[in-house]
Amino acid sequence: MLTTEENDLLTQTGPETSMGQYFRRFWQPVLLSEELPETDGDPVRVSVLSEELVAFRDTEGKVGLVERECPHRGADLFFGRNEECGLRCVYHGWKFDIGGKAVDLPNVPPGVRHHETVRLKAYPTREFGEIVWAYLGPQENGIPELPHMEFGFVAPGGRYVTKQLMECNWAQVMEGDLDTSHFSFLHMPAPSVPSNENLDAPADERRLKWIRNDPMPKFQILEHDVGFVVGGARATDEADETYWRMTQYTFPANGTGPSTMPGETYFGFTVVPVTDVACWMYCYAWNPERDLGNAEREKLSTTGHGIIAETDENYIPLRNRGNDYEIDRNVQRTQTFTGIKGLAEQDIMIQQSQGLIADRTRENLTATDAAVVKFRRTVMEGARRLAEDGEEPEAPRRHDAYKTRPGSWFASEGTPFEDVLLERFGHNRGLVL
């Protein structure tokens, strides 16, 4: 349970807020590269951390991310002309390059100071893993490197990257992922169904059975340089064997899917606040050992799979709040726990059902919420230290520490979590060396 003040601290990410300032120390995904498909292509509206911006790919292929209001009289540059290495306002022709420099002010007489002083706010961008990232923070001490998440390093054939809109605050999306105990309910068949099979889940029937049978996994948490790893251990059919599901949380809003066994495809995501009541979830599937097969890619890009929802051409989930996620009460009675199609959609439904911003002053947490509590405490502490003590977070400078993996493993009963990680990943925090 949080106080109202703590809940505000956790959930508000506008420019003047503590969490907003904290987020701005980290690179944020702002678009998929495919949304800016070609040089001088159409400008795209971007809202991130409650700032309204416009992105464009200039004549040289570089991506600009600038404020939307032209500094002349506030016209919206989204309607501007993207041409000859700059975005030109269609009101009076003011033109800016991706760095925000005014390169043409055709209605300003020569010699007027405007030519030297007018600037448009612009943020640095990079492309990595088919995503356009932006840095919205202060630059006095230089700009950190992009977090070296593993999906960005595999060959394009070995990954699939997409995004989906979430109609709620960022933190409850993050919490939904960290609480892996909900799998025993939300993603399960209806109680009357004997089979545990679930074609949408990235886990086989046997593992699903253990998840279903043990709704109280024992949680352990180990910190690392840029976040923490959470392990949930469940009983299996063998008395001396434990089924571990391990997920990574990295600052400020990166999560993973805990189901992957060695050789299988990994899943991760980054949550980016649009405003305080909506966020983008950038999702990536990657396989460090092989290309994704056609069947796998087809599933991910059409019907959705695992954490990836079925979306329309604007990346809006087809089953969303507006249509009650197409809940089918007959299916809920006779086939699945929710009556909603798709694992991702079940997550989206339940997270959004907590409200646009979940009210954490009214909750009753239990043992399986350990990672939720840890997440809140950690991220709020980071934001407070920055806001109150001016202490800059270290994680943005530890880009190499972001190369982590999540996954599943079987270990003999009593194996310490650290050793389970070592067995599964060759490293006691799941870092890829």
Place this chain on the structure above:
Amino acid sequence: MLTAEENAILTETDADTPMGEYFRRYWQPIALSEELPEPDSDPLRVTVMGEELVAFRDTNGRVGLMDKRCPHRGADLFFGRNEECGLRCVYHGWKFDVDGNAVDLPNVPPGVRHHQTMRIKTYPTREYGDVVWAYMGPTMPELPEVPRLEFGLVHASRRYVMKQFVECNWAQAMEGDLDTSHFSFLHMPAPNVETTENRDANSPNRHLEWMRRDGRPKFDLLGHEVGFVAGGARVTDHEGELYWRMTQFMLPSHGTGPATVPGETYYGFTLFPVEDTSCWMYCYAWNPERDLQQAELDKFKIGHGIIAEIDSEYMPVRNKSNDYGIDRSVQRRETYTGVKGTAEQDIMIQQSQGFVADRTQETLTATDAAIVRFRRLLIESARELFESGLEPEPPYLHEAYRTRPGALVTSSDKELDEVLFERFGNARGLVS
């Protein structure tokens, strides 16, 4: 005219407001029984006076009405599983019965206190007259009983019950009913039309003509234990004879249709606030003497009298979003409004006053007497409760809600209580 403060008292019904607390002393209709058709059927979203709730009918047929937020982490129980005598959250399986007891907390280790202490807020419910009622007030030594409105006491074949969504504050919907003088205008033909016939209205042509001719009925009001009766008298074709239309107001938000002559079907309704800017109007037609006829039922399906034509979600087909289907050429040549349906004309004009009518900007006249009485009664009662802790009595006088409204043509020298006695056998229209 009200002050801004009085207008706020009258119109705001969230918890912890004077009117909100006052309303919560009364049973409120919160769903039609048909919306929860069978045991373990689909849960239903219900918003009452700003509270977001979920209703469900459990395995034993009992109706639960509870906070929609699961106390664990606030997930919406609307998406829950209604099974084996309880509603189960689909996030982590927490399950609650209709009384709010946590009957299963499958992810909470045995021995943890949650198993004993965890509850969800619920409200008592009853079914009466094909309507589900809820009591959202403070726990009393003895709960009041559901008001004995007559429609609920007749055989099911003698009544028709429905609801319709009204996109404005509850009080102006109530006021629209109490001011019966508007009938002389709003529901009339266009001025150049000779006949007054109106198949949507519950009055014979003769009565309609009197209403059309006399736009200034004389109003008289008589208080009773649970509200008041308002009588409006209009001149007829005969000197020495008046046409009386009498309507009942019962606290906090029950109204009636005043047109019924003996033997005909009666109309009544109950409003309850969804939020301050919308309300449900539960409408009922009943005939204490005979089954409703097929012709009547057919008319109700397409709207008649206070009953609007609605879609499957109980939303009036002609509503704010389509300007009530107003047809300006019909308005020029056929009807006063160009809007089809008596109920829709009422809905249009009431909603046109704004989401919450601004009563600091009005100019009342003599025919608004019942409106003034209504406001004073409600504001005073709400204040007495809120400021002095004086609990209202009407919730405990459930038998006094068995009243009838209606019309009568009688000699012009009678006072309203005599007219009531002649029409109903009781000087306030009470059915004994």
